[in-house]
Amino acid sequence: MEYTSNADLRARADAVLARLVGDATGTARLREDQWRAIEALVADRRRALVVQRTGWGKSAVYFVATSLLRARGSGPTVIVSPLLALMRNQVDAAGRAGIHARTINSANTEEWEAVQAEIAAGDVDVLLVSPERLNNPDFRDQVLPKLSAATGLLVVDEAHCISDWGHDFRPDYRRLRTMLADLPPGVPVLATTATANARVTADVAEQLGTGGASDALVLRGPLDRESLSLGVLRLPDAAHRMAWLADHLDDLPGSGIVYTLTVAAAEEVTAFLRQRGHAVASYTGKTENAERQQAEDDLLANRVKALVATSALGMGFDKPDLGFVVHLGSPSSPIAYYQQVGRAGRGVDHAEVLLLPGKEDEAIWQYFASLAFPSEDLVRRTLDVLARADGPLSLPALEPLVELRRSRLETMLKVLDVDGAVRRVKGGWIATGQPWSYDSDRYAWVARQRAAEQQAMREYAATTECRMEFLQRQLDDEGAKPCGRCDNCAGPRFTSGLSPAALDAARSDLGRAGVEVEPRRMWPTGLPAIGIDLKGRIPAGEQALPGRALGRLSDIGWGNRLRPLLAPQTPDHAVPDDVARAVVDVLADWARGPGGWASGASDAPPRPVGVVTVASRSRPRLIRSLGTRIAEVGRLPLLGSVEYAGDAPRSPRSNSAQRLKSLDGALTVPPELASALAEADGPVLLVDDFTETGWTLAVATRLLRKSGARGVLPLVLAVQG
CATH class of the missing domain: 1.10.10 (Arc Repressor Mutant, subunit A)
Known part of the structure; x- marks a missing residue:
């Protein structure tokens, strides 16, 4: 189908938009910049880069353009899209406009052959592809060339991911260079993002081949979100933040998202809010696909008040009436923060955005x-x-x-x-x-950029000027001006008041000590290749029993206490009294709990008969004093230490095989400890300060078991994760 004029094309474009948004009256009209982009793609077959705020309607551009191009006989639109949540939303949206969309991603491998057959038959209007697929050998070598030859429109969604200057760089996206180079002449290309400053915009344009002397259309709009009311509320500690949220969650409009910086924090907050009677669900990188889908559906249908989420939900979740976004902890980048808060207020007049910064934020930034x-x-x-x-x-x-x-x-x-x-x-x-x-x-520049972004987030939390204007300036928005809505422009909308009951409950919850330490059961693959003759399952007689830790370093409860205690720059000293008491509580709960030696369970291990420590070059006083305190309270003998045969191995943040290589032959059981183990009629507690990979505990356990220990129960102050 050809269009007699641009006026005819515009009328047809508006008609598609009406179907897309469910407007039965047919009165829906494209914004002028939306129309300019569609005109460039359909009428002029140009390349376009659209940088517009979340909620502006970027997806409407490519769905309307797809419908018009398909009517002209063009091949299917290929959308490179980063998240499964985005894909599911867009498949549903396309269907409303009569556009048949399919996806190829890691969650639907069983459908790939059928999808490729539908594409070959011409039955697919839109194919959504995850960026990881672009460099899968089979897809890259067999599917991608045919797809490039047949594509009617290429769309790069969340295009800031292409740029390593951006906040969410993904190297798979840069594979698009190959696809762009293989596109037939005249195939239009659309790149879209809501979160790109001037540097990222220029970089994306260059990488897409839309910069320099080309005739590409770049549409960059103002980034103010008139529905968002931004605020910051500083509270003394994690317990106050959790209690405040429990008391005030129902005061926030509609349903929304509570972002945390770590998986552990998301799980802690979800459990606490449920205990306080709130309908919430957790959404993290560790959430199974089916559970993610259920959580998304529950939020879309307002069956939950909030998703408690990490950045795994960051891009692409489309709920126009999302009423609030709360951050328990500050993201490290104002650009990432703007992107996340942009999920709210897309289809409502007012949405609340609140940042509750925490003292653990900086340590988490440093880790990442x-x-x-x-x-x-x-x-x-x-x-x-x-x-x-x-x-x-x-x-x-x-x-x-x-x-x-x-x-x-x-x-x-x-x-x-x-x-x-x-x-x-x-x-x-x-x-x-x-x-x-x-x-x-380049890598040094990126590191400096990250440091500058972290400083900007400190300044955002502290500023007395307009918060929306601050974010707009971080994204190089020339139209930045005071919003008149944020807590600095219009006054605070929330106070720090909370109920004693909620605070007591939060303190109790965060103060509850004890995390299970799952023992290693399999040797990592590839050990023979580095000269270690171990493979397969660790024999049962050489495995540790399930152990315990006081807390996780990423916890917002005990993590905040343990991080400074175990920081490399902290001087070695005896275990603090509060930490020692908490470890004793962990032991008591462990003994009485399911599978504990005092539980009466048929498969419970015998009561420990002694304490063994792991030698340390960096914290000998801490570990020795911890082992002594445990032995005294439990009325157990301190049997000795697993020692280092030479210098303690360095502990790089590496993989399991390399960690085992560094431990190979490094640990030894002294003769006096071996003699004590031979006489001990039961398992021993193996005490260390910290475990990240679990391999020091596994190697020490193996040596203790080979030296006669009847069983080994690991006990550490902290685990990473």
Whole structure:
């Protein structure tokens, strides 16, 4: 179908919009910038970059353009979309406009063949693809070339992910260069985002090939959200923040999102709010897909007051009447913060946005900052391993050979793939042999940018000026001006008042000590490749029994007490009294709880008959005093320590195989301890300060069991995670 004029095209575009938004009267009209983008894509077959606030209607642009292009006989629209939540929302939205949309992502592998058959038959109008698919060997080599040749419109949603200057860089997105290069001439391209400052906008435009001397259309609108009322409320500690939320959650309009910085905090807050009678659900990176879907559906249908979520919910969740967003803890970037709060108030006149910063925020920022792009030395070693390999190496096979955890290793390989130094093929990864240089200037700049963003969030929480104007300026919005709605412009809408009952309950909940420490049961793969003759299941007679920790370092309760105690710069000293008392409480609860030695359960282990500590070079007084206090309270003998045979191994934040390599032969059971174990008629408590991978406990346990221990019950102050 051809359109006789732009007026005819505009009329048809408005008609599609009416179907999309469910307007039976047919009076819905596109915004002028929406129309300008659609006109560029459909009439002029140009490339467009749209940077507009959340709720502006970016998805309407590509759905309306798709309908018009398909009517002209164009191939299907391909939307590269980062999150499953976004995909589900957009499939539903497309259906309202009579557009048949399908997805290919990690959650629907069983449908891929059927989807590809529908595409080949011309029955699919929109295909939503996760960025990870773009570099899957089968998809990249077999599906992507055909798809590129047939595509009628390419859409890059949440396009700030392309930029490593942005707050949510994803190397898979940079694979789009290949797809762009393979598109036939005249295929329009649309990139959209709500969260890009001037630097990110320029970078995205350049990477998409829409910068320089091209005739691309760049539409950048004002970022003020007139429905949002921003505020900050400072409260003394985590207990006050949780109690305040429990008391005031029902005062917030409609239903909404409570963001936390960690999975542990999300689970803690969810459990507490449920105890206080609130209908809430948890949504994190560890939530199963089916549970995520149920949580999203419950919020969309207002069956829950809030989702308590990490940034796993960050992009793409579409609920126009979302009434509030509360952050228990400050994100490290004002751009990320703007993106998250933008979920609220899209289809209502007023929504509340409240930040409750916590003293643990900075420690969490520092932890995530430590996971940045690896050093040049680690990258070079990885390239050398791949170059010497006889064939492709899978991630499990490569991981033991380098000092990187799998998630960081995979991200690094994806960046190297984009740079041309490695390539993902069937069976794993190979080195290409192409020259490659470590861009230290760029990585240093990114690190400085992250530090500047963290400082900006400190300033946002402290500013006495307009908060919306502050965020707009962080995103280089030339139209930034005082909003007249935030707590600084219009006065605070919330006080710090809360009920004693809620505060007591929060303190009790956060003060409840004890986290189960699950023992290692399988040796990591690939150990023989690094000279360690261990594989498969750890024999039952060499495994630890389930253990306990006082808390997690990421907890907003005990984590806040344990982080400074175990910080590298903290001087070594005897265990503090409050910590020792809490450990005794953990032991008492452990003994009486399910499976505890005092529970009377048929499979319960015998009562411990002694205490063994793990030697430490950095905290010998802390661990020795902790072991002594436990022995005294439990009226148990302190049998001795598992010692280091030489220097204590360094403990890099690495993978399991490398940690085991550093421990191989490093620990020993002294003869006097071995003699005591031979005479002990029962399990022993194995005491350490901290466990991250669990392998020090596993190796120490194996040595103790081989030396005659009847069983080992690990007990540590903290676990990571």
